[in-house]
Amino acid sequence: MTTDQTTDQTSNEPAVVVLDDQETTESAAAEPTRKLAANEHACIDCGVGVPDADAADLIRVDSSRPLNGAPVELKFARCVECTAISERAQELLDGHPAARQRWASAGLHRIASALLALDLIGQPLPDGPMEQPALARLVRHLFEPGASARWVTDYAPTVARPTGRCAVTRWSHVDERQALQVRAGYARALAERRAAESGPVRVPCPEAPDPDLAACLLCGVGAVEVSAVDALKHGGLKAAEDLCWSALVVATPGVIGAPPSPEAVRGWTCPACTQAIRDVGSVGHRACMQSLRTAAKEQGNAALDARLATVTDDGLDTIVSWAGVVLRRRGKGYAAPRPNRVAWAHVAQIKDPPVVDRGDE
Numbered sequence: 066m067t068t069d070q071t072t073d074q075t076s077n078e079p080a081v082v083v084l085d086d087q088e089t090t091e092s093a094a095a096e097p098t099r100k101l102a103a104n105e106h107a108c109i110d111c112g113v114g115v116p117d118a119d120a121a122d123l124i125r126v127d128s129s130r131p132l133n134g135a136p137v138e139l140k141f142a143r144c145v146e147c148t149a150i151s152e153r154a155q156e157l158l159d160g161h162p163a164a165r166q167r168w169a170s171a172g173l174h175r176i177a178s179a180l181l182a183l184d185l186i187g188q189p190l191p192d193g194p195m196e197q198p199a200l201a202r203l204v205r206h207l208f209e210p211g212a213s214a215r216w217v218t219d220y221a222p223t224v225a226r227p228t229g230r231c232a233v234t235r236w237s238h239v240d241e242r243q244a245l246q247v248r249a250g251y252a253r254a255l256a257e258r259r260a261a262e263s264g265p266v267r268v269p270c271p272e273a274p275d276p277d278l279a280a281c282l283l284c285g286v287g288a289v290e291v292s293a294v295d296a297l298k299h300g301g302l303k304a305a306e307d308l309c310w311s312a313l314v315v316a317t318p319g320v321i322g323a324p325p326s327p328e329a330v331r332g333w334t335c336p337a338c339t340q341a342i343r344d345v346g347s348v349g350h351r352a353c354m355q356s357l358r359t360a361a362k363e364q365g366n367a368a369l370d371a372r373l374a375t376v377t378d379d380g381l382d383t384i385v386s387w388a389g390v391v392l393r394r395r396g397k398g399y400a401a402p403r404p405n406r407v408a409w410a411h412v413a414q415i416k417d418p419p420v421v422d423r424g425d426e
């Protein structure tokens with residue numbers, strides 16, 4: 066609950082919290098709140114004054130006084146607009162048994178608070194039935210700012226604003242900081258929706274010390290596909306790059322099929338090849354074979370899969386990584402090949418082992 070007080074000077078001093086607000090002077094239009102008229106109660110959500118005649122029922126809320134914690138019962142109404150929002154929230158909850166299961170009795174409060182947040186910033190409520198991910202997204206980003214902007218939040222569980230008052234207009238009690246939090250939540254929800262609709266994004270290999278080796282050193286993919294939602298969750302493309310690509314130094318280039326050299330091969334590996342190196346315990350022909358087998362299965366390349374099954378331990382060194390191809394070709398004066406679009410594409414047209422020999426073309 067928020068204890069921020071910008072609307073009433075008296076409430077900054079806990080000792081002067083008043084329950085009937087006799088001392089507060091009205092200063093007309095600029096004030097975000099006003100005294101309640103007789104037979105009027107504040108809307109529990111948006112805070113506007115609701116004539117008792119217009120309120121279906123008064124809502125009783127148990128609260129406590131600040132300092133001494135003495136119990137106090139407060140009464141609120143719910144305006145026509147907020148009643149419609151509450152009914153819409155109930156409809157959405159009824160349409161999503163999973164939400165009810167997940168949030169139990171708090172489900173209605175969560176959904177209604179998110180919808181109230183939309184109302185507060187003048188955004189239309191979602192129309193018709195909502196997909197579960199869309200509802201979860203809305204609640205994730207708007208429930209908290211929406212709940213903390215509700216009028217009742219300043220009155221329960223502790224009375225933190227003078228009673229006997231209401232908002233001059235719907236939501237007029239909400240200060241700029243709270244409104245900004247709602248807008249920020251709405252912007253996040255929108256960004257996440259766009260990401261969900263935009264499909265996967267390609268996360269390119271980071272810059273490599275050798276510009277010709279700007280792809281996975283083993284399988285040769287130049288970019289890794291991740292869902293845009295995942296990229297957004299991790300903080301954007303740059304952060305996703307750190308997650309997707311692992312730095313690799315191969316001290317003995319021969320173990321990945323590159324020409325022998327005292328110079329280490331430095332660059333990056335994609336998630337699949339990083340995993341293969343981890344599974345095998347070291348970088349080398351065995352890790353290449355593991356990654357290649359995974360790729361053959363994922364690509365549904367039965368012919369390649371069958372051929373790989375015939376490669377014996379002695380034949381493992383016939384598997385040449387993409388970095389091996391680049392360095393072999395360069396050693397013979399050929400231009401370096403472009404990164405692969407598909408993992409291990411440089412071994413796609415193998416006939417017999419040696420699996421790869423494009424470096425000798």
Ligand SMILES: [Zn+2]
Pocket residue numbers: 108109110111112113143144145146147148235
């Ligand atoms: Zn209201």
Ligand SMILES: [Zn+2]
Pocket residue numbers: 281282283284285286334335336337338339356408
């Ligand atoms: Zn790879």
